[in-house]
Amino acid sequence: MKIKVCTGCHLPKTIDLFHKNKARYDGLSNYCKSCQSSRLKIFRSKNIEKLRTNSNNYYKHSKALILLKQKKYRRDNKEKIALRMSKYYLLTKPERVKTNKSWKAKNQEYIKDYNVRYGANPETVAKKRIYQVKNKDRIRAAAKVWMDNNPGKNAQYKNNRRHRVPPWITESMQVKIDFFYWLAKTVTKIFGVPHRVDHFIPLKGKLVSGLHVPSNLQVITEKANAEKSNKFTPTVETVIDGKLVLQGV
Ligand SMILES: [Zn+2]
Numbered sequence: 001m002k003i004k005v006c007t008g009c010h011l012p013k014t015i016d017l018f019h020k021n022k023a024r025y026d027g028l029s030n031y032c033k034s035c036q037s038s039r040l041k042i043f044r045s046k047n048i049e050k051l052r053t054n055s056n057n058y059y060k061h062s063k064a065l066i067l068l069k070q071k072k073y074r075r076d077n078k079e080k081i082a083l084r085m086s087k088y089y090l091l092t093k094p095e096r097v098k099t100n101k102s103w104k105a106k107n108q109e110y111i112k113d114y115n116v117r118y119g120a121n122p123e124t125v126a127k128k129r130i131y132q133v134k135n136k137d138r139i140r141a142a143a144k145v146w147m148d149n150n151p152g153k154n155a156q157y158k159n160n161r162r163h164r165v166p167p168w169i170t171e172s173m174q175v176k177i178d179f180f181y182w183l184a185k186t187v188t189k190i191f192g193v194p195h196r197v198d199h200f201i202p203l204k205g206k207l208v209s210g211l212h213v214p215s216n217l218q219v220i221t222e223k224a225n226a227e228k229s230n231k232f233t234p235t236v237e238t239v240i241d242g243k244l245v246l247q248g249v
Contacts, residue, residue: 001014001015001016002014002015003015004018004026004028006018006030006031006032006035007030007031007035008031008032008035008036008039009032009034009035011032013032015028017032017033017034018031018032018033019033019036115170115172143167163203163212164203164204164209164210164211164212165211165212165213166211166212166213169213173213173214176214176217177212177213177214177217180197180214180217180218180219181197183195183197183219184196184197184219187219193221193222194221194222194223195219195220195221195222196219196220196221196222196225197217197218197219198217198218198219198220198224198225198228199212199216199217200216200217200218201216
């Protein structure tokens with residue numbers, strides 16, 4: 001094996017003890033491996049700050065570049081990405097439904113508490129209502145898409161619509177509705193005076209129609225119910241300056 005003299009330690013060493021360096025005339029480094037490594041260590045300790053900034057700069061630079069590339073990819077492949085995401089969504093749907101169900105079953109107390117705290121919170125209710133009024137068309141369009149995709153549930157929905165049950169009816173709302181009917185029956189039995197569940201805003205009004213929801217229900221006597229009809233003055237909800245305002249029609 002060939003011998004080469006190291007520029008660092010000035011010792012003659014076999015060439016396998018030198019790193020390769022294409023820039024040199026013989027294709028080998030002038031320093032032997034051990035000298036090279038100690039030189040590198042010294043260089044590193046002397047220039048630690050500079051090296052750190054360099055690598056930081058490199059990271060920052062390539063990060064920006066990566067982000068740019070990703071942005072371009074997203075822009076150029078919108079349809080491909082959407083397709084991939086919808087495939088993933090459908091693929092993971094059964095698992096998600098299962099997880100949600102088991103979570104709900106395990107956290108019933110929490111959900112009940114949450115609904116009491118936020119469902120009955122006037123501020124939350126008002127916010128929700130403002131959103132619904134503002135996004136009426138969008139919500140309607142989304143509901144139509146949902147109905148087209150769920151033909152079985154569509155029949156149920158149509159039945160609900162005939163009876164003015166909104167699609168966003170919740171289980172807790174249904175419980176409250178049942179309570180009104182129970183109350184009417186019980187009061188009728190106890191006092192011997194016929195009572196009925198009445199809709200504040202009639203379900204089939206001349207100008208506006210109310211909904212079959214707890215907030216639109218009351219228990220009154222059958223007599224009052226008969227007298228009440230047609231006395232309702234309709235109002236419309238509009239959003240003015242971010243606030244929900246009732247206006248007479
Ligand atoms: Zn050496």
